[in-house]
Amino acid sequence: MAEKFTQTLTRNDLPAFLRKLADACEFAPEYDFPDCTKAKKIRLAIKDEYGQLTVKLKVSAYADECELCGNCEFESKSTEGLPPYSRLKKRMATSFKVIFKSLHQNSIPPEEAVHDFITDSRLMTKYPGNGDQLYAEYNKLTDTLEEAWQQNNLQKFHETVDALNHMKTECHHNFK
Incomplete structure (x- = not known):
């Protein structure tokens, strides 16, 4: 609000x-x-x-405060205990943009943005009908991203972010 x-x-x-x-x-x-x-x-x-x-x-x-309050009109639209898909996608877009910009400006992305993106990525692949056939590959890239982050391997992290960006573009082109 x-x-x-x-x-x-x-x-x-x-x-x-x-x-x-x-x-x-x-x-x-x-x-x-x-x-x-x-x-x-x-x-x-x-x-x-x-x-x-x-x-x-x-x-x-x-925006997340709205989801947490329980009095929101969006509360009824969530499926199987998951947040509404549109809100999840907006959060993912925000965290991914911060990560992508940081890496391409040769700086380390904020820990919270990386954590939120990985968490939301795992949630996103639980929604049926939004590119299910790519979910297995997306989950592997998410695992690689998390592993690279935990190992402080920024080169691998950067490469994985670029691969995720390419996959996102392909998926949105085919399923949006």
């Missing part, structure tokens, strides 16, 4: 507002300022309107 916050400031008040936003990203905010500590997305728009600045802040909480 997104929280919206709008405020009108002078240009001189803007640095104090930005400091307040920085504090809200580190610590629980004071007063009625949105909590940014667990935000998935923060959108900030600042518009100068005749010398007055209109500041609009939109803070979106982590």
Whole structure:
């Protein structure tokens, strides 16, 4: 769920507002300022309107919180105790994008992104009718990816990520 916050400031008040936003990203905010500590997305728009600045802040909480609350309309759409397929695919797209970008910028991907991608990959192959004939090969690549990560073999990890990317492209072309 997104929280919206709008405020009108002078240009001189803007640095104090930005400091307040920085504090809200580190610590629980004071007063009625949105909590940014667990935000998935923060959108900030600042518009100068005749010398007055209109500041609009939109803070979106982590998507997984919705799945965990049990009060969500998506709860009824999950099958056999699995999260809704569309949500799983969105999570996988996010974690894979972070891994892929990190590797192609010659840096080590975040541990959490790798863990989440591997976990979600194992879940994804439990959904029938979404490329079942490729699941065995995909699971082998996931095993190779996990093994390379645990052994700190970034070369093998990178090669496996590229192979997974190729397989994803092929699968989405054939089954989407």
